Amino acid sequence: MRGSRNEGEENLLRRIRAALGRRSSPNLRERPASTFLTSGMGDDAALARPTSGNELILTCDWFLEGTHFLREKHPADSIGWKCLARAVSDVAAMGGVPRCFLLSLALPRELTGPWMNKFLGGLRRAARAFRCELAGGDTTKRREILINVTVVGEIAEGKAVLRSGARPGDIVYVSGRLGEAEFGLQQLRTNKELTGKRGAILKKHLYPQPRLALGQWLAEKRLATAMMDLSDGLSSDLRRLCHASNVGGSVKADCLPMLRHLAGSGLNSNHGLQLALHGGDDYELLFTVKKKDRARIPRAYKGVPLTAIGEITKGKGLLLTLRDGRSSPLKPGGWDPFTN
Amino acid sequence: MRGSRNEGEENLLRRIRAALGRRSSPNLRERPASTFLTSGMGDDAALARPTSGNELILTCDWFLEGTHFLREKHPADSIGWKCLARAVSDVAAMGGVPRCFLLSLALPRELTGPWMNKFLGGLRRAARAFRCELAGGDTTKRREILINVTVVGEIAEGKAVLRSGARPGDIVYVSGRLGEAEFGLQQLRTNKELTGKRGAILKKHLYPQPRLALGQWLAEKRLATAMMDLSDGLSSDLRRLCHASNVGGSVKADCLPMLRHLAGSGLNSNHGLQLALHGGDDYELLFTVKKKDRARIPRAYKGVPLTAIGEITKGKGLLLTLRDGRSSPLKPGGWDPFTN
Numbered sequence: 001m002r003g004s005r006n007e008g009e010e011n012l013l014r015r016i017r018a019a020l021g022r023r024s025s026p027n028l029r030e031r032p033a034s035t036f037l038t039s040g041m042g043d044d045a046a047l048a049r050p051t052s053g054n055e056l057i058l059t060c061d062w063f064l065e066g067t068h069f070l071r072e073k074h075p076a077d078s079i080g081w082k083c084l085a086r087a088v089s090d091v092a093a094m095g096g097v098p099r100c101f102l103l104s105l106a107l108p109r110e111l112t113g114p115w116m117n118k119f120l121g122g123l124r125r126a127a128r129a130f131r132c133e134l135a136g137g138d139t140t141k142r143r144e145i146l147i148n149v150t151v152v153g154e155i156a157e158g159k160a161v162l163r164s165g166a167r168p169g170d171i172v173y174v175s176g177r178l179g180e181a182e183f184g185l186q187q188l189r190t191n192k193e194l195t196g197k198r199g200a201i202l203k204k205h206l207y208p209q210p211r212l213a214l215g216q217w218l219a220e221k222r223l224a225t226a227m228m229d230l231s232d233g234l235s236s237d238l239r240r241l242c243h244a245s246n247v248g249g250s251v252k253a254d255c256l257p258m259l260r261h262l263a264g265s266g267l268n269s270n271h272g273l274q275l276a277l278h279g280g281d282d283y284e285l286l287f288t289v290k291k292k293d294r295a296r297i298p299r300a301y302k303g304v305p306l307t308a309i310g311e312i313t314k315g316k317g318l319l320l321t322l323r324d325g326r327s328s329p330l331k332p333g334g335w336d337p338f339t340n
Numbered sequence: 341m342r343g344s345r346n347e348g349e350e351n352l353l354r355r356i357r358a359a360l361g362r363r364s365s366p367n368l369r370e371r372p373a374s375t376f377l378t379s380g381m382g383d384d385a386a387l388a389r390p391t392s393g394n395e396l397i398l399t400c401d402w403f404l405e406g407t408h409f410l411r412e413k414h415p416a417d418s419i420g421w422k423c424l425a426r427a428v429s430d431v432a433a434m435g436g437v438p439r440c441f442l443l444s445l446a447l448p449r450e451l452t453g454p455w456m457n458k459f460l461g462g463l464r465r466a467a468r469a470f471r472c473e474l475a476g477g478d479t480t481k482r483r484e485i486l487i488n489v490t491v492v493g494e495i496a497e498g499k500a501v502l503r504s505g506a507r508p509g510d511i512v513y514v515s516g517r518l519g520e521a522e523f524g525l526q527q528l529r530t531n532k533e534l535t536g537k538r539g540a541i542l543k544k545h546l547y548p549q550p551r552l553a554l555g556q557w558l559a560e561k562r563l564a565t566a567m568m569d570l571s572d573g574l575s576s577d578l579r580r581l582c583h584a585s586n587v588g589g590s591v592k593a594d595c596l597p598m599l600r601h602l603a604g605s606g607l608n609s610n611h612g613l614q615l616a617l618h619g620g621d622d623y624e625l626l627f628t629v630k631k632k633d634r635a636r637i638p639r640a641y642k643g644v645p646l647t648a649i650g651e652i653t654k655g656k657g658l659l660l661t662l663r664d665g666r667s668s669p670l671k672p673g674g675w676d677p678f679t680n
Contacts, residue, residue, distance in 0.1 A: 044433035045399035050390040059385035060442040093384035102400040140677040148488040337480040
């Protein structure tokens, strides 16, 4: 476990810093332009100065080879993007603004060359897109690629939207289209070459877009009574929101924004429904709105469709209503690592 | 990778919360006694309210089976304690106060019973000892035990001690005794039953004590010009401190607080010196003090010995001076995962 004579880890940290960090001046206490981080990588810990009157948002996420991605299927660039996007999505789900992140990376020595450069490229693009700066991290050698990302965000005090605020009668909304990411994964696993629309569908799986602007708008305007991001699938995640709010919910299958047909993909409408109900990794927002505020929710916010899919109820269970009017309990069918 | 029908992960999270978290009231916005966390586990992210006038300290650490500990050698209780102690030690090294932590845990299903209870027991003891509250985390199933801990701490603005402030002429100090943790690991690996003093020596390896009070005192009194914790071994870590400060350093072998003799252990003085120079995992503090402040550094602070071991120099290299007066370059010989 111990006893080496060299500085391999420091070289790696230098490269990560060069790709993502700000330029550091080792002899001076750094006071860079960004107002959040006051001292970045290269010390025992990072220092940051929170904005007065804000609360901090703290979240972390695993992203593990074999569990969350496959080395031979997922481009390194996508792994870099997605490891940050997933954690940033939790900040979006509170209505917050991401500020900085910590990257814990373990990987085999043979991936420290081109693979890591592409990984850092995707991560850099994500960090810029989400305005989330690298604050520090930890690296080590490992047979498999292990990633853990912690994101620190901020939000005005008292404005964060929790999962627990949904009340009977509230309308249930989702952003975007559900099941696309899961379908993208299924396509990725077929080993077929994917072109045109079938190639485009991969984008949602490989490069998810956390709904930051939408989340911030809903929180700022106090439109969402409860909110979370859809990471494990609607059936599992809506259940969590209802459980936290001590309510039930009903979903209309016909209202779900889903994939309906894709030439040559073998997709049929039942498949589309199953993907929308149980598919993971969409990183769309699931939120509830008081009935009286319904008119204030547009059909799309900054190009992202917003769809009313059901209602919060008094009972504790979840119901799914089909087109023919029949209802049946909606069981959690999303992803759970411990029963997989 | 996906497609289960059950709530295994939530049960696990519930148990972690029960063992470590505050009681949650799912229907109310939590405003508990602790002034830092304002909403803990059970949402997309945790919310915290930083203390006005403070800077945040952010750090994360891997703790991985096979890399940092061995499942069959290290008690689960020690793994729980140590995963938090290591990350808290980075906060101590800045002079800060730990506030809360995020726990990312991946483990095999068969360890979710008694093993995990013991793990959580050690973690709870550490969380209480360091006054560092669980804020949230992520769990998943994995063949091997993977742990990542992020700690958030605080310190009065401008008081954090960086690695970069050492100047030629400053005295180099260490806390505690060096090499004990590495020796403990060597003993643990012998498979012999360890009793008496040889058993006691394991404690430093299994249950390290981050030097929080010492770090806070040095920062508060502005006594340390530079500081870091000793995690990879003095020869590697002093090199990092000197590099960040753009200086060199010389260490007197004779001054090093080290293990000298331990009946029946086969330990001799050269072995003790090698352990003190290159042994990892001590989590003692390495710090530098202006010559004029030397008299203000006691021989021990709250029971922890403080020892002057050398001096900061103008040149860039590290020198080791032996008892006979001969000096030789001190090469980094501490732990580095990428050359191991």
